[in-house]
Amino acid sequence: MIGPRAKDSIERIFFAAARTRLVTDAQHVCEIAPHASHTAQGAQVVVLTISSMQFRLLLLLHFDDDETMRRYYAADAQRTLAEAFMEFGNLCCGAMNQQLVAHFPDLGMSTPYVLSGECLPHLRELKPDYRSSYALVIDGSVRLGATVCVCSQTSLDFVAADTETQSESTGELELF
Structure with a gap:
């Protein structure tokens, strides 16, 4: 079970990360809108995972x-x-991981990999507790899709800090 505050926090964290990290130039705008369907919005899908003891976010x-x-x-x-x-x-x-680690200190990230967009209907097999899809337009012409999918072993509810007001990381090396 993922609470409404956690869902809102995950969405805000994703929006902030997409707007700052999916653009090639800080001056480019990344517009994000909900996408009603959970179908592929592209022929290929890059899959990334953040995992903790409590949940797995794809x-x-x-x-x-x-x-x-x-x-x-x-x-x-x-x-x-x-x-x-x-x-x-x-x-x-x-x-996203940097924002979530404030609430879940035991996070790990996977190496990204590419799959066919035809894999998306199979996400239902994971029985996600939260799933949301978005259409993204970057710099007025680059069109992407995004799906955030969270599976949780426990009740999950947290409130992330306002990501818009936090200082932006410049890609410095993190040591674990």
Whole structure:
């Protein structure tokens, strides 16, 4: 069971992380809107996981390998779009992890990997306690989808600090 304050906190944490970590330039705007369907919003999905003793949070970032995405995320042509986008996804998930660790000190993150967008209907097999989908538009032209899915072994309710007023991390190394 995930309480309403926890759901609100998870959404705010995701929004703040997406707006600061999925953009290639701090001046770019990331618009986020709820997406009514839990269907794939892209042919591919980057999957990231944050796990604790109490819950498992999956962040799935949906994307298409098209010219707009390649120009935005892999313009240097040194890497594939999937490789470049996994790095941005990892930054986004890491920002979420930094906010959640204040409430759950035993968190761990997975290595990102890419699956087909056709995997999304199978999320129901996890029997998530919370699932939310979003449509994202970055810099007016880059279109992504996102699904946040949380499975919990216990009751989960917490209130995250206002992520908009906290100081932004610049990517410094964390030692564990």
